[in-house]
Amino acid sequence: MENQDLFPFLLTFLFIVIAYMLWRKSRSSSDNSSNLPPGPWKFPLIGNLNLFVGTVAHHRFSDLAKKFGPIMHLQLGQVPYIVISSPEAAREVMKVNDLSLADRPQFHSAKFITYNFKDIAFSSYGDYWRQLKKICMLELLSQRRVQSFRSIREEEMRNVVGDITSKAGSVINLREILFSSGLAIMSRAAFGGICKHREEFKHLIPEIVTAFGGLSVADLFPSIKLFQMILEMRPKFKKMHQKLDEILENIIMEHRAEKAIERTGEAEPDDLVYVLLNLQDNGELELPLTTTNIKAIILDVFTGGGESSSTIIEWAMSEMLKNPRIMEKAQAEVRHVFASKGYVEEAGIHELKYLSLVMKETLRFHPSLPLLVPRESREPVKISGYEIPAKYRVIVNAWAIGRDPQCWPEAETFCPERFLDCAIDYKGLNFEFTPFGSGRRMCPGISFSMATIEITLANLLFHFDWKLPGGKTPEDLDMTEVFSNVARRKDELCLVPIPYHPTP
């Protein structure tokens, strides 16, 4: 045989040998536990990946749960996953066995972006994670700090209302406006000023959030190092990481320069980055902070705060447009409460009872992270009588639980009134409703994001009536969802604003 004839033969042979070895390996690792939950039949090599081609992941998991039950075992590529789809099983994961399941999977795609898992969301459970979460809660995300950012939110809202008013009668892309204003509020609160890299961040955040989902080939076939090398070498991935690092480095340098300024009598800035640099310089922390650690924390603030809140606002507006009765009721309330002022201010926002029901219903119907953030078992653990080995990835399908007809009558209908006189809340104690997760790994940004969502919706409803472009009716509004870790509308929400002028 000529050399060139031999090559394809050898390659095919090699492929078959590797495929066989991987199949043996995955079989032996999944056979370790004899009492795993049920799940669909798994193909050699790809496991159940075939079931997810061209589907929205949380929808597919939900369909499978109807067949295999609320606790399922799947294999995506080489990786075993446990998928939870009932409040009882979610309680076992996020409360009963919270500590045993408090780790995050170490996704290869997230490794570079998070500086080797030095952020909060991906660092392993332990002292480092605890220290970071505590600092962020104290300095940025506590109820007290969130209230102190009131003037920032009100000012940004004036900008948004001014911007939309200047485009009255023409079609605007509401998603873009919401994303920018959310980012502006976050960067002013956390970094003390409008981040001048906002535009660049705007493009980077969706890419980063997708990488955090752990569904890249490199993450699904972790033993094949070649896939990891290919991922690292991909120009798009390299560029994203370089750009991100450059922006984070700049934010820190700007703060260092500001910090070096001599101040006489003038109060020092107290934004999050400033506080982190002080903690670094003073060396008072149990686990000293490096500049890389600080970059990873800033990254979490941008990725956590960047998109999830604006996605919720976009869905809330879409649902109200789809259901004009709800829009009218919410508008009537906000216009009544702020009629005498002629503008929205946070002091009266607690009076918006109906709007708070709309926000809850949006979080139930469209949780921005429908599969929360995956966890990983730190040790063997029993869930609903099944034995889950260590190092298994565990996903809670909050989207499916939020639409479970056993928990929610007329679950597929958007109806804010269901929360009237209902004690169920999103604070992590009711496992049928966990848009922010629950337990140790729960989202620390609830107060921050709910304050932003509430004031933004109140302003949009107070100052404008809204029409769909091109003479479309509510029935024409396409509500299709796409998923890349965050569940967004497939189409950006484009609307025509008509300014509302309250009669004096």
Ligand code: HEM
């Ligand atoms: C509507 C807005 C938001 C939603 C729906 C949301 C949702 C979530 C969810 C579901 C988790 C995973 C919880 C779990 O594993 O049990 C999470 C984690 C996290 N979120 Fe949020 N989030 C939002 C806003 C924010 C904001 C504004 C920030 C901060 C600036 C933030 C920072 C984080 C961080 C750091 C984690 C990781 C916590 C940990 O692993 O210990 N999030 N978020």
